[in-house]
Each structure stands twice: as structure tokens, then as C-alpha cells.
Amino acid sequence: MNNYRRRIIDSTLDQLQPHLRALSIHGPKGVGKTATAAQRAASVIDLSLPRQRELITADASILTSVPGPVLVDEWQRLPEVWDHVRHAVDAGSPPGHFIVAGSSAPRGAVVHSGAGRIVPMRMRPLSLAERAIETPTVSLAELLDGTRESFQGSTSIRLADYVEEITASGFPAIRPMPARVRRAELDAYLTNVAQREFPEQGYPVRKPEVLRAWLAAYAAASSSTTAYSKILDAATAGLANKPAKETTVAYRDALSSLWLLDPVPPWIPSHNHLDRLARSPKHQLADPALAARLLGLDAPALLRAEQGSPQLTEGTILGALFEHLTALSLHTYAEAAEARVHHLRTRNGDHEVDLVVVRPDGRVLPIEVKLADRVEDADVKHLNWLAGRIGDDLLDAVVIYAGEHVYRRRDGIAVIPLALLGP
Structure with missing residues (x-):
């Protein structure tokens, strides 16, 4: 069958x-x-x-x-x-x-x-829509049409459900397993990377513990643009003999060739609307479950709200992993619509938009990601700033959040629960 x-x-x-x-x-x-x-x-x-x-x-x-x-x-x-x-x-x-x-x-x-x-x-791990935990009511393809049609929907998916999806993984064979078995499978997946996949790619790993520490530091930098030098410093804190920079560059190259890194590239507008944009990618692994496992965080630990675990990101690691889950899903939806996912950050950091979906003609759908069950005016200030700068190149503007309802704010910005967004 x-x-x-x-x-x-x-x-x-x-x-x-x-x-x-x-x-x-x-x-x-x-x-x-x-x-x-x-x-x-x-x-x-x-x-x-x-x-x-x-x-x-x-x-x-x-x-x-x-x-x-x-x-x-x-x-x-x-x-x-x-x-x-x-x-x-x-x-x-x-x-x-x-x-x-x-x-x-x-x-x-x-x-x-x-x-x-x-x-x-x-091909990526399962997007949220592919996991069939909810029936999406909003289509990314329709948002990219720029018609700004009205839409509606509500969901019973809440924060604990999203945390479960972060830790369950989008790997089809791992996801259905009990939580303890999933953790063992994810550990085995990561061990296999160092002991088998790296050597097969021509990158023998002499110190697997250093590679694992580098991966954990990269995971702690999820959804941030932290410099690779800081990731290396975090990974090798306390080591007298730090690996050469060339070694960690080789780690990055090998992980990229194995498709285990899935960074979000910076958006560089095709039109001359904006200047002084940063050009660093946002760091993300292939699946947020790998990041959570590398940091030793299961669902209960994530729900205990930031227990002081080491991290390089601003804000919370749970917020970073929620954005990671959002980006994983958006990559899949966007590619089905012949679009690509980027992020925007000005060089001095005074303006930042979490994700920017770009159509082939250069028009864009900016998206903020908020780990909250409500959206305040402060959450949309960067979307409004961008709208004022790019004019007709703006298709629509969206906040993805962990709340219950789909709606439009008075300023026209769409607010959509992650579970209700699909391709």
C-alpha cells in the first residue's frame, strides 16, 4: 500500500x-x-x-x-x-x-x-501546513498577488502547540515518534553528520566535540546575524588551542553542502529605495528541532521561558526558534509561488524586518514574526517604515503571530496565526 x-x-x-x-x-x-x-x-x-x-x-x-x-x-x-x-x-x-x-x-x-x-x-523538512495540524485559511500566493483581499479564520493552536512543532522536527520519519525517541533520533542524526557525512564529503573531523560545540553556538545564534567570529568564540570558550579559522570555515562549507544550513539571505532591493543595508545572512539550520536539540532544550524547557541558557541572540531563544519555524515554512510556500525569502536590516540596526518575501519582479511582502497572542503598534513600526520607503513595490504587509484570529489592523497590516498560513 x-x-x-x-x-x-x-x-x-x-x-x-x-x-x-x-x-x-x-x-x-x-x-x-x-x-x-x-x-x-x-x-x-x-x-x-x-x-x-x-x-x-x-x-x-x-x-x-x-x-x-x-x-x-x-x-x-x-x-x-x-x-x-x-x-x-x-x-x-x-x-x-x-x-x-x-x-x-x-x-x-x-x-x-x-x-x-x-x-x-x-526540498526542506515539513512545513507547518504539510504537518496537517491545522487547515490554513490564508494563502501566501494570494498575499503575493497584492490584491489585499479580506480573509478570515481562527485556530485553537497555541504556544504549547508551536513549541511541540519546534521540537518534534519536520523530518517525516522522526516526527511521529514519542518525544524521547525523537530526541535519540535527532542525536543520532547529528552524530552521523560528524562521523559519516563529513568524511564522505571530504572533511574528516578530528575533534567531533569542537564541531558539535560550533553547531550548538550556531544554533544559539538562530534567526540572528551574529558574526561567524562570535560563533567561533562562543563555541571554543575556555579552549587553549582554538581551531584555526580555516577549520570552522570548512565546517560551514561542509554543512552547507549537506544542506544542513539554511540561512536567510539579506534583501538587496532592485530599485534604489534604500541604502546602507546590512548584507549578513540570518543564521538558521535545516530544522529548528536540530537547533533545540543542540541546545539541550525540549518542549518543557522552552516553555519554562528562557532558563538562562547560553545564547547569542537578542530576545529569547524560543522567539528565535518560532521565527525559524516560520521561515522554514515560508521558504516552502514561497518557492511554490516562484518567490524567495530574505530579511532586511539596516547597517546601523535601527530598522529590521524579520522576513521579506520577494517576487521575481522585485515587489515584496514584508513579514514580522511575533511570539505573542496579540499585536501592538510597536510591533509594526518597521513595516510602516518600509511601506513609506518603497511605495508601490509593497504588495502587502503581515505580522505572523501565535494568536487565535486572522484580521487586518486599522492601518491595513494583516495579522495571521502561523498555523493558518499556507501556500
């Missing part, structure tokens, strides 16, 4: 995959890439299996001789297969023939970018 539950990316794949000669689905391990791709495949070549690697190494023509669509899974285990697919596309493989799934190539592997031949698609 097929128990597959459709993901938001499936709608995009429905539109594109039959017409593309090759596409790749990339993302961290455990997000469901193989399950999603397998729904569309007539043949599967699993390169995590030594025998399959041997067959393709001996005769790459198998890629075009088996019935399509062909799923080439875990392609990074045999990096040259990427170029085999590219050459097959150049030779005229039929539309919809190749789906490539996996991570980036190991360090040192010489692989063509695939530009113009293999279309990349990012």
Missing part, C-alpha cells in the same frame, strides 16, 4: 517534471527526497548500493536504456553520474526522463554545474 502524503513541492513537480529533461531534488538527508521522487519514477537506480555503482561505472548507458522516468538516487555516491546525466540530456534524452536526488558532490569532485540541463529544486 502506498501511504505517501503529497508535499507542496509535488504541485511544482506536476507542472515541470514532464517537460524537463532532467531535474534534481536536493536537501538534507531525511526530508523525503527519495519518497517524493519515487512517486514519479518508472526505474530507480540507487547509488547507495555498491552493486548499482558498479553497474553504472561499467556501463553508463543503463541510464538511458531503462524505462523512464529514471530516479538516480544518492547521486553524490558516484559523482561522475551527474555528468553522465548531463551528456544524456545533450544527446537528446526525452522530456521527463531524469530525476536526480541527493546532496552536493564531495569536496574535490569535478562536476559540471548542470546549468541549462539539470534544473535544481530544494
Whole structure:
């Protein structure tokens, strides 16, 4: 029996995959890439299996001789297969023939970018809408239309429910487990990164405890633009022999290649509305549950309201992780609408907008994220500032919060519970 539950990316794949000669689905391990791709495949070549690697190494023509669509899974285990697919596309493989799934190539592997031949698609852990804890009543795609239509809805989802979603994770196989089992699985996931994934990517880890400390410091900086130098200092406090800067840069590069970092890039407007904008990304891991686990915070600890745990962020770690959960979901919704998620911060820090969803034409939907059950005038001051600066490029303005009702304020700003926002 097929128990597959459709993901938001499936709608995009429905539109594109039959017409593309090759596409790749990339993302961290455990997000469901193989399950999603397998729904569309007539043949599967699993390169995590030594025998399959041997067959393709001996005769790459198998890629075009088996019935399509062909799923080439875990392609990074045999990096040259990427170029085999590219050459097959150049030779005229039929539309919809190749789906490539996996991570980036190991360090040192010489692989063509695939530009113009293999279309990349990012897959993330489950967004909140994909977890089906509530039925969304507001569509991000409709907000991006800029019509500012009226909408409504209410939810019984409250702070404790959001905290549960932060710690439960968006990894489909981990999420349904009991809380203690989830914690063990997340620990094993992180251990596997250091002991297996890093070496496979060409980054042997001589001191796993330093990598784990760096990851914990990065997690403590969630939803902030903290400098990498401060993250390193926090990770190595008390160490006489600190790792070289090049070592921690290698950590960042390896984690990025494994799709375990998912930073929110800064918004640089296409029009000359704003100047002196900061250009640092906001730090976020692939899933807020990984950040919570690295910090040793389970749901009860987060609900005890900031117990003095080490952190680099301003405000509370729970607020940062709520924003992280929001950003994870918005990335998925935005990509389905052909948009991208950024953030805005002026260089002197006097103005900041948590998230900015940008359409291809440069028009924007700014979003503030508030871990509260009500929205005050002070919560929207940066949205109003931005509206006054960018004029017609503003599609709408939104506050996402942990309250009950969808509504519009008197100033026109939409207020939406996170659970009621969907694609």
C-alpha cells in the first residue's frame, strides 16, 4: 500500500517534471527526497548500493536504456553520474526522463554545474501546513498577488502547540515518534553528520566535540546575524588551542553542502529605495528541532521561558526558534509561488524586518514574526517604515503571530496565526 502524503513541492513537480529533461531534488538527508521522487519514477537506480555503482561505472548507458522516468538516487555516491546525466540530456534524452536526488558532490569532485540541463529544486523538512495540524485559511500566493483581499479564520493552536512543532522536527520519519525517541533520533542524526557525512564529503573531523560545540553556538545564534567570529568564540570558550579559522570555515562549507544550513539571505532591493543595508545572512539550520536539540532544550524547557541558557541572540531563544519555524515554512510556500525569502536590516540596526518575501519582479511582502497572542503598534513600526520607503513595490504587509484570529489592523497590516498560513 502506498501511504505517501503529497508535499507542496509535488504541485511544482506536476507542472515541470514532464517537460524537463532532467531535474534534481536536493536537501538534507531525511526530508523525503527519495519518497517524493519515487512517486514519479518508472526505474530507480540507487547509488547507495555498491552493486548499482558498479553497474553504472561499467556501463553508463543503463541510464538511458531503462524505462523512464529514471530516479538516480544518492547521486553524490558516484559523482561522475551527474555528468553522465548531463551528456544524456545533450544527446537528446526525452522530456521527463531524469530525476536526480541527493546532496552536493564531495569536496574535490569535478562536476559540471548542470546549468541549462539539470534544473535544481530544494526540498526542506515539513512545513507547518504539510504537518496537517491545522487547515490554513490564508494563502501566501494570494498575499503575493497584492490584491489585499479580506480573509478570515481562527485556530485553537497555541504556544504549547508551536513549541511541540519546534521540537518534534519536520523530518517525516522522526516526527511521529514519542518525544524521547525523537530526541535519540535527532542525536543520532547529528552524530552521523560528524562521523559519516563529513568524511564522505571530504572533511574528516578530528575533534567531533569542537564541531558539535560550533553547531550548538550556531544554533544559539538562530534567526540572528551574529558574526561567524562570535560563533567561533562562543563555541571554543575556555579552549587553549582554538581551531584555526580555516577549520570552522570548512565546517560551514561542509554543512552547507549537506544542506544542513539554511540561512536567510539579506534583501538587496532592485530599485534604489534604500541604502546602507546590512548584507549578513540570518543564521538558521535545516530544522529548528536540530537547533533545540543542540541546545539541550525540549518542549518543557522552552516553555519554562528562557532558563538562562547560553545564547547569542537578542530576545529569547524560543522567539528565535518560532521565527525559524516560520521561515522554514515560508521558504516552502514561497518557492511554490516562484518567490524567495530574505530579511532586511539596516547597517546601523535601527530598522529590521524579520522576513521579506520577494517576487521575481522585485515587489515584496514584508513579514514580522511575533511570539505573542496579540499585536501592538510597536510591533509594526518597521513595516510602516518600509511601506513609506518603497511605495508601490509593497504588495502587502503581515505580522505572523501565535494568536487565535486572522484580521487586518486599522492601518491595513494583516495579522495571521502561523498555523493558518499556507501556500
